[in-house]
Amino acid sequence: MKVEQLFDVKDNVVAITGAASGIGLAIAEVLAANQARLVLFDIDKASLAAASDRLTQTGVEVFARAADVRDRRALRQAFDEAVAHYGVLDTVFANAGIGAGPGFVGLEGARYPGGALEAITDNHWDDVIAVNLSGVFATIQAAVRHMKSRRMGRIIVTTSIASSRNQAWIGTPYMPAKAGAAHLVRQAALELAEFNITVNAIAPGAFATNIGGGRLKSAEVAATMSRNIPQRRVADPQDVQGLALLLASRASNFITGAEIPIDGGASLGRGS
Template identity: 35%
Template sequence: MRLKGKNALVTGSSRGIGRGIAIRFAQEGANVAINYVGSARAAEETLAAVTAHGVRGVILPADVGSVDDVRRLVDEASAALGPLDILVNNAGIEKHAPFWDVSEQDYDKVIDINLKGAFFATQAMVRHLRSGGRPGRIINISSVHEDLPFPNFAAYCASKGALRMLTRNLAVELGPLGIAVNNIAPGAIETPINTALLNDPRKLGALLNQIPLSRLGQPEDVAGLAVFLAGDEAAYVTGSTFVVDGGLSVNYQEQ
């Protein structure tokens, strides 16, 4: 077991990639705090899958777009599990609209959850680690769109691009505290965030044609890398982005 006895908080882990990470962490011996907004039932399913591995789990609803909520979330997670070792900033949303139609409300929501949420959850985690003089791991789930353009998702791309810079900056600032910070950049992963795409055979076929490994990714594909980055083998890894996309982002082809 690669995370035996570690305590992890995974934001947005009631479903999708976050759920995959929570379950995989539990399989490796970590206790897991499961955060979500929305369906409590989905969070309960994740908790059952986590505790089935013989570790402890707790469900903590909180909106990561609210600074008060993320501070409370870190406090409650450590109160429930004990001192935290790992934070995964996974909660994220996207809003589809041509750039000229993006509303202020949608812009704020995307930036608040994807960027401000990760920023202040990390700050709360760092304060928690510093107060105990302990090292830690921060893993941000960004996207291939921290680098690759994605027309009609301008705010999403801006949030993920900012997360890339935040990771590099914090790797430098937090390294002396023994805190490592890395990003995972998934490509197209089969989760509810992609429901519209999954229900559109034409778009899905066109996307699959661009993926050298010829399939969508699964949450488990992302979770395996998260385990590595959270574990001892990654002790000297910080400030980097690791792409998990079946080759999508390197697949430029002349038509």
């Protein structure tokens, strides 16, 4: 099979949560470049409108709705409207996520009291779990209602390398939320395999996005982080595009329940 057939997503209907910026927008861009039909969800109405307008100008069809993954009823309704618009749903990227603030150790190695366990408020813990774990569940649940009857579909979740390793400089609620999302991927993959629905995860390392207040966009912070990454750089959102296209296409037909790191080798440890 030729590469253009293997990675063909033309006319596929692909929904992306957290689509207005960062990794979600980069995923939307590569799918648009390969002529998929897009469904964009994001809580940021202004950024969503801007992203939708820009992608529409490239000639692809875009259906955009403001949606908060914490509101399950509204999210289900948004999915229903998208399917009513296109008539089908092929692929979903459960990408929406938020940071958890700084951890109990700063990037320079000193203890940070604000990130200590006793400093974590109930609201902070609940918000991170609600978006990064419960929001993933809500997205998967909304999608499979439309996929199971067709006995086909692809679900891709944005987890993190923090799902499998401790990171002292990241707020503690982030780790269990992402670990739970990774295990949810495996459980959902097991259940849905019979219906020819694959469920996989992209596990980013340090990416320069808006998450965490966008601190990795700072050259100083990025330089500090890069010292712990074997490839010696922080990722640009476009670095995710090849893996996203793989998992959205028939090239990944027999891959399910996988969590694939995209971290410049950071999860391997320091090379020097």
